[in-house]
Amino acid sequence: MITIQVVALLLVLMYILYIYQKNKNEKKAYRSAQEELLHARQRLSEASEDFNYIEKEIFQLINEQFEEPYAEYISNGIVDIGMPTTFLTMAWGHPQRIEKIDAPTGDENWYYKEHKLSGASTQVVVENQRVIKLKDC
CATH class of the missing domain: 1.20.5 (Single alpha-helices involved in coiled-coils or other helix-helix interfaces)
Incomplete structure (x- = not known):
């Protein structure tokens, strides 16, 4: 025991x-x-x-x-016509999708889903590495 x-x-x-x-x-x-x-x-x-x-x-x-106030635009997440695509990327980030329109000229449609400011999906038309049109989708 x-x-x-x-x-x-x-x-x-x-x-x-x-x-x-x-x-x-x-x-x-x-x-x-x-x-x-x-x-x-x-x-x-x-x-x-x-x-x-x-x-x-x-x-x-x-x-x-640049003559345009791009630094202010980038800081505030604003994209404007004529803006270089580098600044577009700095303002909104990389797009969810890029669609080539014309390979020799490099024209493209960049698609953003619900970006910060508008909350809407946006198509950005790019020509010669510059924004030429913004369109809500």
């Missing part, structure tokens, strides 16, 4: 030791994850500062090179 009690006591002690070790490992993993998260936040903050600086420089160059 004493042997069963000793075995039971040993099993309980082993279980307590197992739980203690498991908690210790989990705490260590949690601290490690917290440190990684802190470093990632720092890197994100630095990258955000770099992005803001680059964006400011790009917008300044855009304002110097």
Whole structure:
């Protein structure tokens, strides 16, 4: 009878030791994850500062090179006739679909689904890498 009690006591002690070790490992993993998260936040903050600086420089160059206020349009998600497709992409992102109209000239229809401002789907007609027409679909 004493042997069963000793075995039971040993099993309980082993279980307590197992739980203690498991908690210790989990705490260590949690601290490690917290440190990684802190470093990632720092890197994100630095990258955000770099992005803001680059964006400011790009917008300044855009304002110097073009008569239209394209930098303001891009910042506000506005697309206008005559806008280069690079600025269209900066303002609205990449289209969901591009349909080639005329391969030699590069004329295309760009399709956007529910973009930020209007909430409607829009077809953008592109000719020679410039927006020539906007049409709600």
